[in-house]
Amino acid sequence: MNSKRRKTIALLSMLGVACLPLSACKRSAPVFNGIDITGASYGSDFHLTGHDGKTYTLHQFKGKYVLLFFGYTQCPDVCPTALTRALNIRHQLGADGKQLQVVFITVDPERDTQPLLAEYMRAFDPAFLGLYGSLQQTEDVAKEFRVFYKKVPGDNSYSMDHTAISYLYDINNKIRLAFKHEQSAEQCAADIRTLIQTQSS
Amino acid sequence: MKIFNQILLTSIFGVTAITAQAQVKVTDPWVRATVAQQKATGAFMQLSSPQDTRLIEVQTKAAASAEVHQMEMVDNVMKMREVNGVDLPANKTVELKPGGYHVMLMGLNAQAKVGDVIPLTLIFENKDKKRETINVNAIVKPLTQMSMPAH
Numbered sequence: 001m002n003s004k005r006r007k008t009i010a011l012l013s014m015l016g017v018a019c020l021p022l023s024a025c026k027r028s029a030p031v032f033n034g035i036d037i038t039g040a041s042y043g044s045d046f047h048l049t050g051h052d053g054k055t056y057t058l059h060q061f062k063g064k065y066v067l068l069f070f071g072y073t074q075c076p077d078v079c080p081t082a083l084t085r086a087l088n089i090r091h092q093l094g095a096d097g098k099q100l101q102v103v104f105i106t107v108d109p110e111r112d113t114q115p116l117l118a119e120y121m122r123a124f125d126p127a128f129l130g131l132y133g134s135l136q137q138t139e140d141v142a143k144e145f146r147v148f149y150k151k152v153p154g155d156n157s158y159s160m161d162h163t164a165i166s167y168l169y170d171i172n173n174k175i176r177l178a179f180k181h182e183q184s185a186e187q188c189a190a191d192i193r194t195l196i197q198t199q200s201s
Numbered sequence: 202m203k204i205f206n207q208i209l210l211t212s213i214f215g216v217t218a219i220t221a222q223a224q225v226k227v228t229d230p231w232v233r234a235t236v237a238q239q240k241a242t243g244a245f246m247q248l249s250s251p252q253d254t255r256l257i258e259v260q261t262k263a264a265a266s267a268e269v270h271q272m273e274m275v276d277n278v279m280k281m282r283e284v285n286g287v288d289l290p291a292n293k294t295v296e297l298k299p300g301g302y303h304v305m306l307m308g309l310n311a312q313a314k315v316g317d318v319i320p321l322t323l324i325f326e327n328k329d330k331k332r333e334t335i336n337v338n339a340i341v342k343p344l345t346q347m348s349m350p351a352h
Contacts, residue, residue, distance in 0.1 A: 076233060076243025077272045077299045078279040084345040111240075119236035123344045148278050155283070156266040157241065157307040164279040180277060 030194045033187035034168065034177035043068075043145040043167055043175050048105065048137060051118040051130035058173050064101045065192060066169040070147045072108035072160050073120045078181060079104075082166060083124045088185035089192065090125065096196060099171075102128040107149035107162045109138050170195055225250040225289065225325050230339035232306065233346060235313045242313055243270075243303035244321060244339050248287075249294045254333065257286040258324040265308025267321070272300060281305075289325070299347065317341040 045058045058066065067086055071079035083104065090097035104121065106112035109132045112120075117130035133141060142149055149162040168177040168191070176195060179188050230246035244267075248256065259267040269287060273280045287302055289295050297303055304321065313319065318338045325333045 073236075073239055074241040075279075075281075076241065076270075076303050076305060077281070078274075080233060080344050081299050081347060084347060087345060113238070116236070116238045119238065123234075123236050152281070154268065154307075156268075159270075159281045159305075161278055161280045163277055164274065165277050181274060181279070 030198050032177055032191045032194060033183060034179045034191050036176070037167075037178050038174070038176050040175050045173075046105065046131065046141050046144070048131040048133045048141060049114070051114055051121055051132075053114060056129065056131060058169065061101050061103075061169070062173055063171050065099055065171060065195065066101045066103055066173075067166055067188075068103040068105065068145075068169065069164070069166040070105045070107050070142065070145070070149065070162055071164075072106050072162070073112050073116055074108065074157075075160070078164050082164065082181065083128070085185045085188065086128070086166070087125050089189045090127075092185055092189035093192060096193070099196070100192065103131060104128060105131045105138075105141060105145075107138060107142060107147070108151075108160050109133060109135060168192065168195070170199060225254060225323070225333060225335055227323065227335060227337045228294075230321065230337045231342045231346070232313055232317075232319045232339045234315050234341050234344045235309060236344070237312050239312070240309050241305065241307045242309065243299075243305055244319070245297045245299065245303055246337070246339070247294050247296050247298075248289055248323075249292065250289045250325070251291060252327060253291050254289050254325045254327040255286045256289065256323060257326045259304045260322040260324070261306060261320060263310055263313075263319045264306040265310075266306075268305045268307070269302065270305045271302050274300075286326075313341045315341050315343050 047057050050056045069082055071082060086102045090100055093100060106117060112132055114132065117132060121128040121130040147163040149160055152159050152161055164181040166179040167175055168179065170176050177191055226249045228247040230244065232244045233242045235242045256269060259269060261267045268283045270281050271284045287295060318340060321337050321339050323335045323337065
Protein backbone atom coordinates (compact mmCIF):
# COMPACT_ATOMS: atom_id res chain seq x y z
CA MET A 1 0.00 0.00 0.00
CA ASN A 2 1.47 3.33 -0.94
CA SER A 3 1.64 6.11 1.60
CA LYS A 4 -0.90 8.27 -0.19
CA ARG A 5 -3.51 5.56 -0.02
CA ARG A 6 -2.65 4.80 3.57
CA LYS A 7 -3.16 8.48 4.39
CA THR A 8 -6.52 8.51 2.65
CA ILE A 9 -7.71 5.51 4.61
CA ALA A 10 -6.43 6.99 7.84
CA LEU A 11 -8.22 10.25 7.05
CA LEU A 12 -11.44 8.46 6.18
CA SER A 13 -11.43 6.47 9.36
CA MET A 14 -10.70 9.59 11.37
CA LEU A 15 -13.63 11.30 9.71
CA GLY A 16 -15.78 8.31 10.44
CA VAL A 17 -14.91 8.47 14.11
CA ALA A 18 -15.44 12.21 14.17
CA CYS A 19 -18.81 11.95 12.43
CA LEU A 20 -20.26 9.41 14.82
CA PRO A 21 -20.52 11.57 17.92
CA LEU A 22 -21.44 14.55 15.74
CA SER A 23 -24.41 12.85 14.19
CA ALA A 24 -25.40 11.49 17.57
CA CYS A 25 -25.74 14.94 19.07
CA LYS A 26 -26.48 17.00 16.02
CA ARG A 27 -29.73 18.30 17.37
CA SER A 28 -28.47 19.73 20.62
CA ALA A 29 -25.01 21.03 19.70
CA PRO A 30 -25.28 24.65 18.66
CA VAL A 31 -22.88 26.02 16.07
CA PHE A 32 -20.81 28.99 17.14
CA ASN A 33 -18.58 31.49 15.37
CA GLY A 34 -16.34 31.56 18.44
CA ILE A 35 -14.33 28.64 19.79
CA ASP A 36 -16.49 26.43 21.97
CA ILE A 37 -14.50 25.87 25.17
CA THR A 38 -17.39 24.60 27.27
CA GLY A 39 -16.04 22.49 30.11
CA ALA A 40 -12.58 24.09 30.10
CA SER A 41 -10.85 23.73 33.44
CA TYR A 42 -9.39 27.24 33.47
CA GLY A 43 -10.82 30.69 34.00
CA SER A 44 -13.18 29.56 36.72
CA ASP A 45 -13.07 32.68 38.90
CA PHE A 46 -11.31 35.93 39.74
CA HIS A 47 -11.00 37.95 42.90
CA LEU A 48 -10.06 41.53 42.04
CA THR A 49 -10.85 45.17 42.76
CA GLY A 50 -13.22 47.07 40.51
CA HIS A 51 -12.76 50.60 39.17
CA ASP A 52 -15.32 51.61 41.81
CA GLY A 53 -13.13 50.26 44.64
CA LYS A 54 -15.39 47.27 45.36
CA THR A 55 -14.22 43.67 45.35
CA TYR A 56 -15.52 41.44 42.59
CA THR A 57 -15.66 37.73 41.81
CA LEU A 58 -17.11 36.05 38.74
CA HIS A 59 -19.86 34.45 40.82
CA GLN A 60 -21.35 37.84 41.60
CA PHE A 61 -22.50 37.89 37.98
CA LYS A 62 -24.62 34.77 38.21
CA GLY A 63 -27.66 35.28 36.00
CA LYS A 64 -25.71 37.38 33.52
CA TYR A 65 -23.59 36.58 30.51
CA VAL A 66 -20.06 37.83 31.05
CA LEU A 67 -17.69 38.95 28.31
CA LEU A 68 -14.23 39.08 29.85
CA PHE A 69 -10.86 40.08 28.45
CA PHE A 70 -7.48 41.40 29.47
CA GLY A 71 -5.73 44.54 28.32
CA TYR A 72 -4.32 47.91 29.37
CA THR A 73 -5.43 51.48 28.85
CA GLN A 74 -2.22 52.80 27.24
CA CYS A 75 -2.86 50.38 24.40
CA PRO A 76 -3.54 52.38 21.21
CA ASP A 77 -5.02 49.67 19.08
CA VAL A 78 -6.22 46.26 20.26
CA CYS A 79 -7.80 47.18 23.61
CA PRO A 80 -9.96 50.10 22.42
CA THR A 81 -10.96 47.92 19.47
CA ALA A 82 -11.96 45.04 21.79
CA LEU A 83 -13.89 47.43 24.06
CA THR A 84 -15.60 49.03 21.07
CA ARG A 85 -16.55 45.57 19.83
CA ALA A 86 -17.99 44.80 23.27
CA LEU A 87 -20.00 48.01 23.05
CA ASN A 88 -21.27 47.06 19.59
CA ILE A 89 -22.16 43.54 20.79
CA ARG A 90 -24.31 45.05 23.52
CA HIS A 91 -26.01 47.31 20.99
CA GLN A 92 -26.58 44.42 18.60
CA LEU A 93 -28.24 42.39 21.32
CA GLY A 94 -30.82 45.12 21.84
CA ALA A 95 -32.81 44.55 25.02
CA ASP A 96 -30.75 41.42 25.74
CA GLY A 97 -27.63 43.62 25.86
CA LYS A 98 -28.46 44.37 29.48
CA GLN A 99 -27.84 40.71 30.25
CA LEU A 100 -24.23 41.04 29.14
CA GLN A 101 -21.65 42.22 31.66
CA VAL A 102 -18.39 43.38 30.10
CA VAL A 103 -15.32 42.87 32.30
CA PHE A 104 -11.89 44.31 31.47
CA ILE A 105 -8.93 43.08 33.56
CA THR A 106 -5.78 45.17 33.34
CA VAL A 107 -2.41 43.50 32.81
CA ASP A 108 -0.75 46.82 33.65
CA PRO A 109 -1.83 47.61 37.22
CA GLU A 110 1.20 49.87 37.70
CA ARG A 111 -0.22 52.45 35.32
CA ASP A 112 -3.87 51.48 35.30
CA THR A 113 -4.88 52.99 38.60
CA GLN A 114 -8.42 52.90 39.88
CA PRO A 115 -9.30 56.46 38.72
CA LEU A 116 -7.80 55.87 35.27
CA LEU A 117 -9.68 52.60 34.84
CA ALA A 118 -12.88 54.29 35.99
CA GLU A 119 -12.49 57.07 33.41
CA TYR A 120 -11.54 54.64 30.69
CA MET A 121 -14.53 52.37 31.26
CA ARG A 122 -16.88 55.34 31.44
CA ALA A 123 -15.57 56.57 28.07
CA PHE A 124 -16.88 53.36 26.50
CA ASP A 125 -19.88 52.38 28.58
CA PRO A 126 -20.60 53.19 32.23
CA ALA A 127 -21.86 49.61 32.63
CA PHE A 128 -18.44 48.12 31.78
CA LEU A 129 -16.38 46.96 34.73
CA GLY A 130 -12.63 47.53 34.91
CA LEU A 131 -10.73 45.28 37.33
CA TYR A 132 -7.24 45.48 38.74
CA GLY A 133 -5.13 43.72 41.32
CA SER A 134 -1.63 43.82 42.76
CA LEU A 135 1.23 42.63 40.55
CA GLN A 136 0.97 39.20 42.18
CA GLN A 137 -2.82 39.06 41.79
CA THR A 138 -2.46 40.06 38.15
CA GLU A 139 0.04 37.28 37.60
CA ASP A 140 -2.24 34.78 39.32
CA VAL A 141 -5.41 35.77 37.49
CA ALA A 142 -3.64 35.74 34.09
CA LYS A 143 -2.39 32.24 34.86
CA GLU A 144 -5.86 31.10 35.89
CA PHE A 145 -7.30 32.45 32.63
CA ARG A 146 -4.39 31.19 30.52
CA VAL A 147 -3.59 34.71 29.47
CA PHE A 148 -0.07 35.58 28.47
CA TYR A 149 1.27 39.06 29.13
CA LYS A 150 4.72 40.58 29.15
CA LYS A 151 6.12 44.00 29.74
CA VAL A 152 8.13 45.17 26.73
CA PRO A 153 10.45 48.07 27.54
CA GLY A 154 10.87 50.80 24.94
CA ASP A 155 13.12 53.87 24.84
CA ASN A 156 10.81 56.11 26.81
CA SER A 157 8.04 53.89 28.01
CA TYR A 158 6.87 50.31 27.86
CA SER A 159 4.09 48.40 26.18
CA MET A 160 2.44 45.13 27.10
CA ASP A 161 2.20 42.08 24.91
CA HIS A 162 -0.94 40.24 25.90
CA THR A 163 -3.45 37.63 24.84
CA ALA A 164 -6.27 39.25 22.89
CA ILE A 165 -8.97 36.65 23.44
CA SER A 166 -12.37 37.51 24.89
CA TYR A 167 -14.06 34.84 27.00
CA LEU A 168 -17.80 34.43 27.23
CA TYR A 169 -19.50 33.00 30.32
CA ASP A 170 -23.08 31.85 30.54
CA ILE A 171 -25.59 32.77 33.24
CA ASN A 172 -24.27 29.96 35.45
CA ASN A 173 -20.73 31.40 35.40
CA LYS A 174 -19.59 28.57 33.14
CA ILE A 175 -16.96 29.36 30.55
CA ARG A 176 -18.43 28.72 27.08
CA LEU A 177 -16.73 30.53 24.23
CA ALA A 178 -13.48 32.21 23.25
CA PHE A 179 -13.68 35.02 20.70
CA LYS A 180 -10.63 35.89 18.68
CA HIS A 181 -9.76 39.53 18.14
CA GLU A 182 -10.64 39.23 14.46
CA GLN A 183 -14.21 38.14 15.10
CA SER A 184 -16.80 40.80 14.40
CA ALA A 185 -19.36 42.19 16.84
CA GLU A 186 -22.05 40.62 14.64
CA GLN A 187 -20.47 37.15 14.94
CA CYS A 188 -20.08 37.48 18.71
CA ALA A 189 -23.62 38.80 19.16
CA ALA A 190 -24.99 35.93 17.07
CA ASP A 191 -23.21 33.44 19.36
CA ILE A 192 -24.59 35.09 22.47
CA ARG A 193 -28.09 34.98 20.98
CA THR A 194 -27.60 31.26 20.29
CA LEU A 195 -26.54 30.76 23.91
CA ILE A 196 -29.51 32.71 25.22
CA GLN A 197 -31.83 30.56 23.09
CA THR A 198 -30.26 27.26 24.16
CA GLN A 199 -30.25 28.26 27.81
CA SER A 200 -33.86 29.40 27.86
CA SER A 201 -35.17 26.39 25.90
CA MET B 202 18.89 81.74 -27.93
CA LYS B 203 15.25 82.41 -27.37
CA ILE B 204 14.50 78.79 -27.98
CA PHE B 205 17.26 77.82 -25.57
CA ASN B 206 15.70 80.07 -22.93
CA GLN B 207 12.38 78.48 -23.49
CA ILE B 208 13.88 75.07 -23.11
CA LEU B 209 15.65 76.18 -19.97
CA LEU B 210 12.45 77.66 -18.62
CA THR B 211 10.49 74.57 -19.47
CA SER B 212 13.02 72.36 -17.80
CA ILE B 213 13.04 74.54 -14.69
CA PHE B 214 9.29 74.32 -14.54
CA GLY B 215 9.56 70.66 -15.24
CA VAL B 216 11.86 70.21 -12.27
CA THR B 217 9.60 72.29 -10.06
CA ALA B 218 6.64 70.19 -11.07
CA ILE B 219 8.51 67.00 -10.26
CA THR B 220 9.60 68.35 -6.88
CA ALA B 221 6.03 69.27 -6.05
CA GLN B 222 4.92 65.81 -7.10
CA ALA B 223 7.57 64.20 -4.92
CA GLN B 224 5.57 65.22 -1.88
CA VAL B 225 4.24 62.37 0.16
CA LYS B 226 0.48 62.64 0.43
CA VAL B 227 -0.94 62.24 3.91
CA THR B 228 -4.66 61.51 4.09
CA ASP B 229 -7.00 61.51 7.10
CA PRO B 230 -4.49 61.77 9.93
CA TRP B 231 -6.25 61.10 13.24
CA VAL B 232 -5.40 60.43 16.86
CA ARG B 233 -7.39 58.26 19.24
CA ALA B 234 -8.86 60.27 22.10
CA THR B 235 -7.67 59.64 25.64
CA VAL B 236 -9.23 59.98 29.04
CA ALA B 237 -7.65 62.21 31.69
CA GLN B 238 -4.52 60.56 33.18
CA GLN B 239 -4.02 58.38 30.13
CA LYS B 240 -0.52 59.18 28.93
CA ALA B 241 -0.33 57.39 25.60
CA THR B 242 -2.34 56.95 22.45
CA GLY B 243 -1.97 56.15 18.77
CA ALA B 244 -2.02 58.24 15.57
CA PHE B 245 -3.22 56.80 12.28
CA MET B 246 -3.23 57.96 8.65
CA GLN B 247 -2.81 56.94 5.04
CA LEU B 248 0.41 57.68 3.20
CA SER B 249 1.26 57.60 -0.46
CA SER B 250 4.27 58.77 -2.39
CA PRO B 251 4.94 59.10 -6.12
CA GLN B 252 8.42 57.70 -5.50
CA ASP B 253 9.81 55.00 -3.25
CA THR B 254 10.48 56.45 0.16
CA ARG B 255 10.34 55.57 3.82
CA LEU B 256 8.77 57.09 6.90
CA ILE B 257 11.66 57.18 9.33
CA GLU B 258 10.63 59.50 12.10
CA VAL B 259 7.68 61.31 13.64
CA GLN B 260 7.96 64.33 15.90
CA THR B 261 5.32 66.14 17.91
CA LYS B 262 5.08 68.90 20.45
CA ALA B 263 2.04 67.23 21.96
CA ALA B 264 3.93 64.38 23.64
CA ALA B 265 7.30 63.55 25.13
CA SER B 266 7.97 61.10 22.33
CA ALA B 267 6.55 59.63 19.16
CA GLU B 268 7.51 56.24 17.77
CA VAL B 269 6.36 54.23 14.79
CA HIS B 270 5.01 50.90 16.02
CA GLN B 271 3.69 47.80 14.42
CA MET B 272 0.99 45.66 15.96
CA GLU B 273 1.13 41.98 15.28
CA MET B 274 -1.13 39.17 16.37
CA VAL B 275 0.83 35.98 17.00
CA ASP B 276 -1.24 33.02 18.25
CA ASN B 277 -3.84 35.42 19.61
CA VAL B 278 -1.20 37.38 21.50
CA MET B 279 -0.99 41.07 20.64
CA LYS B 280 2.57 42.26 20.22
CA MET B 281 3.59 45.83 19.65
CA ARG B 282 7.07 46.76 18.53
CA GLU B 283 8.87 49.89 17.47
CA VAL B 284 9.96 49.72 13.83
CA ASN B 285 12.84 51.58 12.20
CA GLY B 286 10.55 52.85 9.50
CA VAL B 287 7.69 52.14 7.17
CA ASP B 288 8.42 51.63 3.47
CA LEU B 289 6.28 53.52 1.00
CA PRO B 290 6.56 51.91 -2.43
CA ALA B 291 5.82 54.40 -5.24
CA ASN B 292 2.12 55.11 -5.77
CA LYS B 293 0.98 52.57 -3.23
CA THR B 294 -1.15 53.71 -0.32
CA VAL B 295 0.22 52.51 2.98
CA GLU B 296 -2.18 52.65 5.87
CA LEU B 297 -1.30 53.31 9.46
CA LYS B 298 -4.43 51.84 10.98
CA PRO B 299 -5.62 49.75 13.92
CA GLY B 300 -4.36 46.22 13.42
CA GLY B 301 -1.16 47.36 11.67
CA TYR B 302 1.13 50.35 11.99
CA HIS B 303 0.52 53.32 14.23
CA VAL B 304 2.42 56.27 15.58
CA MET B 305 2.64 55.78 19.31
CA LEU B 306 2.46 59.07 21.19
CA MET B 307 3.87 58.67 24.67
CA GLY B 308 3.94 61.10 27.56
CA LEU B 309 1.07 63.24 26.29
CA ASN B 310 1.20 66.84 27.49
CA ALA B 311 -2.56 66.99 27.77
CA GLN B 312 -5.64 64.84 27.40
CA ALA B 313 -6.48 64.33 23.72
CA LYS B 314 -10.12 65.41 23.47
CA VAL B 315 -12.36 64.70 20.51
CA GLY B 316 -11.98 67.51 17.96
CA ASP B 317 -8.56 68.63 19.21
CA VAL B 318 -5.84 69.05 16.62
CA ILE B 319 -2.47 67.42 17.22
CA PRO B 320 0.39 68.61 15.02
CA LEU B 321 2.71 65.89 13.76
CA THR B 322 5.90 66.24 11.76
CA LEU B 323 6.59 63.27 9.51
CA ILE B 324 10.09 62.72 8.20
CA PHE B 325 10.66 60.62 5.11
CA GLU B 326 13.91 59.51 3.56
CA ASN B 327 14.37 58.01 0.10
CA LYS B 328 17.12 55.64 -1.00
CA ASP B 329 19.35 58.61 -1.97
CA LYS B 330 19.14 59.68 1.67
CA LYS B 331 17.15 62.73 0.61
CA ARG B 332 14.80 63.81 3.34
CA GLU B 333 11.35 65.26 3.11
CA THR B 334 9.48 66.77 6.03
CA ILE B 335 5.72 67.06 6.11
CA ASN B 336 3.65 68.74 8.79
CA VAL B 337 0.14 67.48 9.34
CA ASN B 338 -2.65 68.28 11.75
CA ALA B 339 -4.19 65.12 13.12
CA ILE B 340 -7.77 65.35 14.37
CA VAL B 341 -8.66 63.63 17.62
CA LYS B 342 -11.37 61.01 17.07
CA PRO B 343 -13.41 59.18 19.74
CA LEU B 344 -11.88 56.32 21.73
CA THR B 345 -14.36 54.03 20.01
CA GLN B 346 -13.10 54.90 16.52
CA MET B 347 -12.42 51.64 14.63
CA SER B 348 -10.93 53.25 11.53
CA MET B 349 -11.47 56.44 9.57
CA PRO B 350 -15.13 56.78 8.63
CA ALA B 351 -16.18 57.23 5.02
CA HIS B 352 -16.55 60.85 3.98
